[in-house]
Amino acid sequence: MINNVQRKQLAREALQLSSSIRKKVGYDSFSTLNIFDLCEAIDVPVRFVDINMEGMYVQMGEGVKPTILISALRPFHRKVFTCAHELGHHVFGHGFTIDDVVRSGGHYTNEEFLVDAFGSYLLMPPLGIKSAMSKRGLDFQHLDPIDCLRISSSFGVGYATLINHLYFNGHIGKDKSENLLGTSLKSLKQSILGKSVSETLFVIDKHFSNKTIDIEVSGLILLPRDFEVENEDLLKSKTEVLEGMIYEAVSPGITRVYSRYSEWSSFVRIQAYQYVGLSRFRHLSD
Numbered sequence: 001m002i003n004n005v006q007r008k009q010l011a012r013e014a015l016q017l018s019s020s021i022r023k024k025v026g027y028d029s030f031s032t033l034n035i036f037d038l039c040e041a042i043d044v045p046v047r048f049v050d051i052n053m054e055g056m057y058v059q060m061g062e063g064v065k066p067t068i069l070i071s072a073l074r075p076f077h078r079k080v081f082t083c084a085h086e087l088g089h090h091v092f093g094h095g096f097t098i099d100d101v102v103r104s105g106g107h108y109t110n111e112e113f114l115v116d117a118f119g120s121y122l123l124m125p126p127l128g129i130k131s132a133m134s135k136r137g138l139d140f141q142h143l144d145p146i147d148c149l150r151i152s153s154s155f156g157v158g159y160a161t162l163i164n165h166l167y168f169n170g171h172i173g174k175d176k177s178e179n180l181l182g183t184s185l186k187s188l189k190q191s192i193l194g195k196s197v198s199e200t201l202f203v204i205d206k207h208f209s210n211k212t213i214d215i216e217v218s219g220l221i222l223l224p225r226d227f228e229v230e231n232e233d234l235l236k237s238k239t240e241v242l243e244g245m246i247y248e249a250v251s252p253g254i255t256r257v258y259s260r261y262s263e264w265s266s267f268v269r270i271q272a273y274q275y276v277g278l279s280r281f282r283h284l285s286d
């Protein structure tokens, strides 16, 4: 078991290294990032594989390029976090590592705790969290589940991953975190969509600042009503809901979404459902 002093020390190390990796690749300390692009930028190829696990960091020794393998079979947000986790094994110089599907807090080794903290800080940097909150006029004590889904969508991470990160960093207390987690993602999606779905749902608002949105075929995106999609053969409008229009990713490729009334625009990059292959080719259409 890791004690609290060790946890704090490891979390500090993780935060420091995640900040220096961000700087090295040219990201500031508050912007969101795409983990697959970042791995590519630092020459650590990522490959999606058809194996039932979370991920693997493959380091065969000097002179052989290290690689990250991610299970194509896991939910989309899980793949994102696992990739950040495996990158942690790389930057901390850990050797060959296999991360199985079951990874629970109670049996954490120091290395696993360290790289989970690294992944969390890399994807959700402290200044990024503050910025995401302040531009939406939110405060931690009054966060509601839909706010959490908006913010987790902006960082490209899962709903519970964001809430656990806010709790771990002391932004919200145990009661608030349990209260938010008490609304399951499934019921939250049901309240937005009016029906129960298992697909990933991204909630995009006008404060979303990423230049790209990654999603896989079958994934859903909620866009404000004044937003348009350039190529509906790739991202098709499905249904209108209270907060805007729901679109479904139907085919791999890249399309642009933009606002009719502002400068806002972003590229939606769609990969095949459970895409297998190198991450750099993930958005090529068939």
Ligand SMILES: [Zn+2]
Binding pocket: 085, 089, 097, 098, 099, 112, 115
């Ligand atoms: Zn691991």
